[in-house]
Amino acid sequence: MIFSVIIPCYNCVKTLERTVESIRVCGLSDYEILLIDDGSNDGTAELCDTLCVRYPELRCVHQENAGVSTARNRGINEAQGEYLWFVDADDIVSPLNMESILKAIQDGVDCIMFGMRFRYVHHGKVIMRETMSCGNPVELTQQNLGSHFRALFEKNYFTAIWNKLIRKSVLTENQIYFDPTLTNYEDLHFSLILADCCKTILALPEPYYCYVNEFGHDRTVDRIQRICDVIAYTDKIVAPFYTLNGHLCGAGCLPIEGLSEIILRLYLEASYFKLKTANNNDMKRLCTAVQQSKNLHKEVQSIEKLSVADQRLYGWMMNNSYGKIRLFMRYRALRSIGSRVYRLVKCYLGG
Template sequence: MPEITVIVPVYKVEPYLETCVNSILAQTFTDYEILLIDDGSPDSCGEICDAFEKKYPFIKAVHCENGGLSAARNVGITQAKGRYLSFIDSDDFIAPDMLETLYRLITDNQADISACGIMDCFGERKTLRCPAGQTIICDAEKGIRIILAGEKLSVNAVNKLYKKSLFDNIRFPVGKTSEDAFVMIKLFGLAATVAITTDPKYFYIHREDSITTKDYRPSDLAVIEAYEQNFQYIRKAYPSLEQQAEFRWLWSYWYILEKMVFSTKMEYDGDRKKIILFLRKKMGRVLRNPYFSKKRRLVALTLMINWNLYRRITLKQKSYRRKNI
């Protein structure tokens, strides 16, 4: 049995797929299998997966009807033979020593999850999410605290290695966006020990046609559902993190509102009004929560006055739209 199963969901990534798989094949750690989960891709991705399977005995191509990213990952989890699982998006690629780094972290520290840093790639421009060179060994509570802070660690399922047993009763939510946010806090809650390096070993490609960069869609509201679930879970399991969890929950509303501001489509008036009404009702909590910056609180107050004023200020600031919400 392989030590690691690398699960790669594949859908409409023909220009990127070979680069992704070749980066896995170049790993210094070699005790792994690769599951290429063809999620009913209408292009030639399925044939590319089959070609890799024929060439390498440790690669398996699995062809499914289109069910989305979560469904493809869940198929991979079910078929995985490894003791540990790694998820890699098929339009991204990894450093040659990523698996070895994560494996050493998880085994040397008897951890349940290990994680590395991410390099965000916007064409030729590359940006580190946090400074490299830091190593953190911690328990579940501190790991969740780090995720909520969103600096050294994010909710992304990629860039991590997991004990397969963590997924005994957890699967990614089929049919929802922001799928990682639904499961990551729960996975960390099951971990006795988490081992983290901030050295960037995962290269996250930002594409213009990616689902994370498109205009606002009603399905984007799933991020609010995910962070509300996380808030309810954390306030009971880790009361000391309640304000941080509340911040992330409330911030998910601001995230959607800002996505509406930057959207080129204006077919969201009903959802926008509901979000504005919610935030106005929760404005006291926003103003009292120490994790909201003074600048954000001031901008938030403009929403109490007028939506168009808030929109103009937000457009002027060119507020960021992060991929790891």
């Protein structure tokens, strides 16, 4: 068997069948769709069983609720395909160019990455669309990964897990699994460890994966609110960056261009999302953590390459300028509301 499509399923009874249908007609051959029911209680478990009876290429595994990372790890262990594709139960996929994909598989490529489309909906109506693509195919090895990494990172090729066909043996031989303790950026963490173990990666420009989300609902904010110390948490996320870059440099390969800027942005993004709902005590703890962060101090020489807003936020946190931080967050909140209202009005009025 060539492909195993792994779908973690938790309370997705309204969207799962649409996701499965998009996979069945995307052009895959010699494949299975593996449904990992993660203790659903809304009828998803029963739907999984129904779909498995209807379609012989589907298999289902039921487990107690343990989170998406544990469900994906179960999928890795259960999968029979040579290449794995992780798909979420509320997204859809587009028809594939199987000729280029099968050629890459015949050439022994460890990981095939592709572009993504983003669809933001409001009460069933598409409000906003976005596409991220590398533009042209890019063949990556350890020798040139550092020079191409930043451009691909900014196009979401490394931050998501859904836009990859991964040779299973790379995961099993290197014991690469999702970290169940991570609730945000777990895909990035996994992808960086994966990239470090791949001899060859092919990045394709076609946006085969479509991420569907409710307009105005940022899941990242919800997840970060549940993290007590976002700076310590981000330390864990960025650790594979340093490992990957160290291995590249140690092998005489090019280092990751713009690494300092990437890491700084991750810390400041986590801080910004945490500040969205932070009370005074939360803000003080966050500023103290920023001031004590070894990684931030190590990369701060690149702060001037970031946006003016990022530079100011960092400076205010370093100087305990709580009043300026509050005003900045209120301004950003109002601007975000205005942007959402504008897009909604434009969409519903047909502009």
